[in-house]
Every structure is written in structure tokens, then in C-alpha cells.
Amino acid sequence: AQKITQTQPGMFVQEKEAVTLDCTYDTSDPSYGLFWYKQPSSGEMIFLIYQGSYDQQNATEGRYSLNFQKARKSANLVISASQLGDSAMYFCAMREGKEGGSEKLVFGKGTKLTVNP
Amino acid sequence: AAGVIQSPRHLIKEKRETATLKCYPIPRHDTVYWYQQGPGQDPQFLISFYEKMQSDKGSIPDRFSAQQFSDYHSELNMSSLELGDSALYFCASSLPGQGLGNGELFFGEGSRLTVL
Numbered sequence: 001a002q003k004i005t006q007t008q009p010g011m012f013v014q015e016k017e018a019v020t021l022d023c024t025y026d027t028s029d030p031s032y033g034l035f036w037y038k039q040p041s042s043g044e045m046i047f048l049i050y051q052g053s054y055d056q057q058n059a060t061e062g063r064y065s066l067n068f069q070k071a072r073k074s075a076n077l078v079i080s081a082s083q084l085g086d087s088a089m090y091f092c093a094m095r096e097g098k099e100g101g102s103e104k105l106v107f108g109k110g111t112k113l114t115v116n117p
Numbered sequence: 118a119a120g121v122i123q124s125p126r127h128l129i130k131e132k133r134e135t136a137t138l139k140c141y142p143i144p145r146h147d148t149v150y151w152y153q154q155g156p157g158q159d160p161q162f163l164i165s166f167y168e169k170m171q172s173d174k175g176s177i178p179d180r181f182s183a184q185q186f187s188d189y190h191s192e193l194n195m196s197s198l199e200l201g202d203s204a205l206y207f208c209a210s211s212l213p214g215q216g217l218g219n220g221e222l223f224f225g226e227g228s229r230l231t232v233l
Contacts, residue, residue, distance in 0.1 A: 033220070035221070044227065047223075091160070103220075104175070108159060
């Protein structure tokens, strides 16, 4: 079963507007972390924001915020005031807690964001 | 600040050849992860190491092997290369997990393998 679901293969937004990228996840583990990464066409994987399962408040990092709805198992990324440089692939990922074991990241299929001038 | 270093950045091989990718984690990070990202795909977990021991295994083909050395760098060895092995290979490192699923994985810039 897919652990991370990103239902939007592609999204378009006008420069300076806000955009929400959807992500839902599936886990039975009470301890987990949710991450968003940006991958521009050059290929590197850039960390954007992190939300822990026990965090009470939604994470924010500059223009990025994470709309964390634990009961609905969703962790949507909100980008405010979009810029042309935000055009990239965006991956949602989850890291499940595992005592003494590998806490690998599991990625969604990604959403390709295009910012139009 | 020091980042995860991967080499080579680009590699071109023929079918049935062998390739070795290297990864140097951030200092004091003793956990290393390898991911494979095919064209237009999401990164797929291959294998991870903690304190030089294999800690988890994902969809890594039998033709591939990896290890982590005493200085914590890791190497991914790929033999009998196939066209489908053409991909971007990421290495990531982290501090040891605390069982909470928290903590960032720091990614290298990737090694792009092309198999002709």
C-alpha cells in the first residue's frame, strides 16, 4: 500500500500567489516525521520543512508552511508569494520511528509545480 | 558547513559493465542511505547502514551490493549493468535515529548513471 499519496501530478500558479500541494500519508506508528523536499531540474534534493507527529503547531519556514491535520493524515505544503524559482518537483516524504532500526524516508510520487509570470 | 559528498557526479557505462558510486556522509553522521531515482520517478530506497552494519534493505537488485567503511563512507557497487539501471543515485546521511522518525536526512547532489 502506498504510504505517501500526492494526488496532484502537476500544479500551476501565478507568480506572487499562494499554492497548496497536497499530501496524505498512511501509518500505524505513533511516532513519525513528515518532510517536504524540492527537486529542481538540476536534480538535487532540497529540504524544505519538517513536521513531527507529536508537534502541536504547524511547521513554518519562511514562505513555506505545513498544514498538518493529524486526524485526516494529511500534511499539505503551502507556499506563499510564489516565485519563478519555485518551479520544481516537490516530494512529500515520511520517516517512521523505528527503535534501533533504519528510519528511512518513503517518498510520494511528487507534484510538479510551475510558476507562471 | 560540510555536506554529503557523492562521486562521481556523472558516469556513463555500457551494458554488462560494473560501476561503483561513493558517498562521504556529513562528519559525525553514522547512518547512510542509498536511493535510486529513475527518470520521472520518485526516489526508491535501496539500502541503509548504521555503524558499518546494514540496517535496512529495500528494492536493491541482487546485482548491487553496498558497504560502509570504518571512516563511515559508503560505496554502492553495481554489476552486470542494465539499461534500466540508468538513474540518479542519491546518498543521504543522518544522525542515528531516536525511534521517533524525526531528524532530517541530508542528501548529496546525486550521481547520475547512464547505461548505454
